[in-house]
Amino acid sequence: MRDINKHIHNFEESALNLLVDLRMGDGFNEKAYEKVVEMLTLFKMEYKGVSSIPKEVATMMVELYGELYNFSLNYAGEESEQILKAAKNIKIVIEKCLEETGEAELQENQTFTKLVRYINEDGYFFEKLRSGKGLDEQQFEKIYQELESSLKEVHSWDALPKAFVAILINFYEMDLFVYVYQNEFHQEEEADKIYDAYERVFELIAG
Amino acid sequence: MKKYHLPGIIALLIFISICSFHFFQPSSIKAEEFSFPINSDGNLENSYIGSSVTTTGTDIEETYWDTVTDWFDGVGETIDTALENIKEVFDNIVSYISELITTVDNAVGEFTGNDDATDAIDDVNGTIDQAKDTIDDINIDEDSNGNIVYRVLREDEDPTKGIFAKAPEREHITIAGHVNNGGKKNFKGSKYISTTKSFDIALKNATSNIMDKGSAHDLRIVKIDLSKVTNMYYDLTDPKVQDKYLVNSKGEPWEKVRRYANASQELLVEYEIPAAAIELLGRPSELLE
Structure with a gap:
């Protein structure tokens, strides 16, 4: 127990150092990155076979890829590629940590039943975003209401279900679709709507 | 025992002192001025030490005198040697x-x-x-009152007209949200204007664009006197302010944005900064000249 708390602390500190350095324009902190990957790999083993992970770990997992991806755009050349590669690698390790997410179990949990249903209906909300179909505003409003309700419920929980963490990651990374819609689909208006939706969700999840 | 021997020892010491006294006199003093009875040929007679030393003297006296003289010579040599050593050390x-x-x-x-x-x-x-x-000249003084902050201006900003928030209508953006998303390319802005308490950070941001692949630029830096700022401002390095505003949606401390704010020594001003509070310091290239 003492060890895992130490690992959680190391994970948070390393992730924060990595992000702060990038935000300040000080470049990619290789040492911090390696520590983040090391700790995530430990968590993968530690939480294997369990359906929930501690909230502190979940919070950082939710933010990490989105932040790194955004910072990679502030850098150029090899350094930008290095940050993006590190972000993608971290995403893979996080996904492995959240394997066996037990989405079916989550759906059975009253706290999340409606949320999972609204996300999955009409061809899965996030898939439509990925494929360039844009933001389904009606669906989003239903999801938003349920997300708010679910977050209120889990506020006092010490650990969050892995399947729920995976959903939060999808919401937190919604702003990355803004770039896709601007640069690939050339749908500025849709990009704008997605960004506004992201900000509302961001306020719910983060602050 | 000691009590009984003490008067004898004192008397002996006095005798030795009196006998030795002439050895310590300056040479200009005449020996005949000092006299005491000496046993000569078994009779006590008044004689002058001076005459016994300077005129006749005895073998015993000469030997004694030579020993003492040798001793003084020895002491003199030792002092000379010591002085030489001291001189050498100096x-x-x-x-x-x-x-x-x-x-x-x-x-x-x-x-x-x-x-x-x-x-x-x-x-x-x-x-x-x-x-x-x-x-x-450029008034980058130590700010003892904490009333001075700096900002790097965009080229489209005119400090003589004041500095204005990028999106004053976006009231819903929280302070924490501004700090978290302010460094992202797709950020639409908020009612807050970012400034820094650190001139070094302002200088760094004015020379290297961290929002554009670290490209070199030479942007203007302004100094802002907070005592002349009329709107609300928030020193995000202040722990009390952090406890109130740098929290997540549940009111819990949000460590990530606190680290961001501390690293950039961030202070946010609401809506606008009046021209009267702004002093243009110049571009880094000008400041370095």
Whole structure:
């Protein structure tokens, strides 16, 4: 127990150092990155076979890829590629940590039943975003209401279900679709709507 | 026991002192001025020590005198030797100090590329004075009251008209949200204007665009006097402010944004900063000139 708390602390500190350095324009902190990957790999083993992970770990997992991806755009050349590669690698390790997410179990949990249903209906909300179909505003409003309700419920929980963490990651990374819609689909208006939706969700999840 | 021997010992010491007294007199004093009875040929007679020393004397007296003289000579030699040693040590110290000064001179000369240490020191002092003057000129003083902050201006901003928030209508953006998303390319802005309490950070941001792949630029830096700012402002490095505003949606401390704010020494001003509070310092290239 003492060890895992130490690992959680190391994970948070390393992730924060990595992000702060990038935000300040000080470049990619290789040492911090390696520590983040090391700790995530430990968590993968530690939480294997369990359906929930501690909230502190979940919070950082939710933010990490989105932040790194955004910072990679502030850098150029090899350094930008290095940050993006590190972000993608971290995403893979996080996904492995959240394997066996037990989405079916989550759906059975009253706290999340409606949320999972609204996300999955009409061809899965996030898939439509990925494929360039844009933001389904009606669906989003239903999801938003349920997300708010679910977050209120889990506020006092010490650990969050892995399947729920995976959903939060999808919401937190919604702003990355803004770039896709601007640069690939050339749908500025849709990009704008997605960004506004992201900000509302961001306020719910983060602050 | 000691009690009974003490008067005898004192008497003996007095006798020895009296007998030895003449050895310690200056040479100008005449011996005949001091006399005491001496046993000569079994009779006590008044005689002059001076005459016994300077005229006839005895073998015993001469031997005794030679021993004492030798002892004094020995002491004199010892003192001479000691003085020589002390002198040698002082010479060594003086030599060491000279070498040290030479080394410092050479080092200063090498550091400044100038062989003449005095000139070099003058040059260094001159540069320091110049730097002080420059700092005085641009008024980058130590801000003891915490009333001074800095901001790097975009080219489209005119400090003579004031500085305005990018998106004053976006009231829903929280302070934490502004800090978290302010560094992202797709951020639409908020009612807050970012400033920094650190001139160094402002200078860094004015020369290297962290929002554009670290590209070099030469943006204007302004100094803002918070005592002339009429709107609300928030010093995000203040723990009390952090406890109130740098929290997540549940009111819990949000460590990530706190670290961001601390690293950039961030202070946010609401809506606008009046022109009266702004002093244009210039571009980094101008400041360095």
